[in-house]
Amino acid sequence: MRTENLLVELGTEELPPKALMQLGSSFANNIEEALTQAELSFNSVVWYAAPRRLAVRVEALVDSQQDKVVEKRGPAVAAAFDAEGQPTKAALGWARGNGIAVEDAERLTTDKGEWLLYKASVKGKGIAELLEGIVTQAVSKLPIPKPMRWGNYTTQFIRPVHTLCALYGDELIDIAVLGLSSGRTLQGHRFHGEPRFELDHADNYLSAMQDHFVVADFAARASAIEASLNERAASLSLTADYDEDLLNEIAALVEWPVVMQASFDETFLDVPKEALIYTMKDDQKYVPLLNSDGSLSNQFLFVSNIDSQDPSQVIGGNERVIRPRLADAEFFFNTDKKQTLASRLDSLDTVLFQKQLGTLKDKSDRIASLSGYIASVIGGDEQQANRAGLLSKTDLMTNMVMEFPDVQGVMGKYYALHDGESEVVANALYEQYMPRFAGDVLPSSLESAAVALADKFDTLVGIFGIGQLPKGDKDPFALRRAAIGVLRIITEKSLVIDLEDIIARAVSIYGDKLTNTDTQTQVVDFILGRFNALLQDQNIEIDVIQAVSARRPTQPTDYLARVKAVAEFKSNDAAEALAAANKRVANILAKNNVEGDASVNNALLQEAAEQQLASDIEAISDGIYKAAGERDYGYVLNTLATLRPSIDAFFDNVMVMADDEAVRANRLALLLALRELFLTTADVSLLAK
Structure with missing residues (x-):
């Protein structure tokens, strides 16, 4: 059976840069799915994407279905x-x-x-008969939130489509998609070379595109841009400041990338670098350059879509574009410094945080109160944390943050230092939003941690308190992210914080604003639920998590210590037998409604095995409870593992449900004492298979 490479390309007007990668990969995935459904075998599917095209190459595709x-x-x-x-x-x-x-x-x-x-x-159908349906299906499934119509066409797509190419080897496959009939015509670069040209063979797509000033392979284009950026920066003894998102967005804006160097007036460097970097990256898609000490250089790089014969014109144009943006930032910065953060507190009353929960001023007052309390709990400076909490939202009222929202907190730090606030307060204003994303750094000081926690607890309690719990993928107040931030700060900084205590405090600060009477329990359970999910992501086995969760420890650091101990205990040779014994004990106690304090009467212990178990329990109990109080759960479980022989002997030789009521009750009390020892760490019965 004949095999050839298949090329399908849609030639479009400029596609949305932030959506380009997803469109390209989805097109390939959809084509692959449709080919599989059609029972056409192939080796692989590769996607290409540039601002004015989406393409897919299917390698070694058979020419027809099997009979x-x-x-x-x-x-x-x-x-x-x-x-x-x-x-x-x-x-x-x-x-x-x-x-x-x-x-x-x-x-x-x-x-x-x-x-x-x-x-x-x-008889199997040929590719010529099947391709139109395959491409139509693939196009219809593309993630296009707002399709558009153009000209006199009734079809819709994310941007107008002008060419459709479908080649199987050197053979043109006649199909009609989006109102267009397929041909060999491709669009070249908008400004370089021929605007349109004919493709002779599917295998020549990339080289033909290159000849017409288009790097069609997205990954190759991004890689070339990255190498050029770093090479140019290194030649200046500077470092290019970009991340993967910026690199991909730049790659989605150009088809023939040319990296150029430009500069701006050094006087703008008096403005905090974060604001300058924000406007260069976000507004202009420029790449800032940093000195070896991390300070911002007045040199920057940008990626042009043309290879100009007079680069100075392109460079000058970009320098003229960036100057007014930097001038705006400079003006906002100098204007904002004329008014202190503290003087902006009253203006927070003009901005609503949430209709039922009050204004940003109300939120700031709550954060201040809760920050001070948390700081006192974890050993920080209560007054400094309170001050930072009070000023935490004031930079939202500055011109700079209103214009460049991503620098909130950052500008708070600069303005606080300018106002004469302490460095502790200034850093807390900057670090209050940490961690902003997965893997982000955490607040550096106890006072900063107190403010960051207070802000997150206040939001969680407030939104739960008015009954607006997250549902499905809807989480408008980012409560899941807030909960994970709380957990990371507490556990990674080893803070001794009880969720019940802090959440109860937050509820009391809200006063009568909350309508949900079950707020405290729901917020604690929500955070613990996030903790369980976080632990699963760290490859902690589900039965280990369930064993600890059953005890509902509300101190995250304590929770984590238990999980680590149980996970290690599970590898102990005695773990499986002890888990099974605990399950048996739990079932016996539940069936007989035994609960409360375990009081064992040694005089009623008749069998040698029960006497030995009672003796062994008594010998280790004090050490167990002391170690548990010190969170040394590894010692607790390893010590409990030494009871295995006496537990096995007890169940082999002792009838728990003795005829004598007093003896029976005493044996149940002995089992209760045993179970209480294990429950100091976790419900290990849940580890039983």
């Missing part, structure tokens, strides 16, 4: 013929539907009986 034999089973022979041996209506209808006479049908015999059978040879 196959289709079997259609009819009615049972007993039901296909009447007593005289004549075909019944059921048999006649089935045969007619398959285009045969009843007597032409074959027979299928199984151990359950005999049926009429029709076998038909179905």
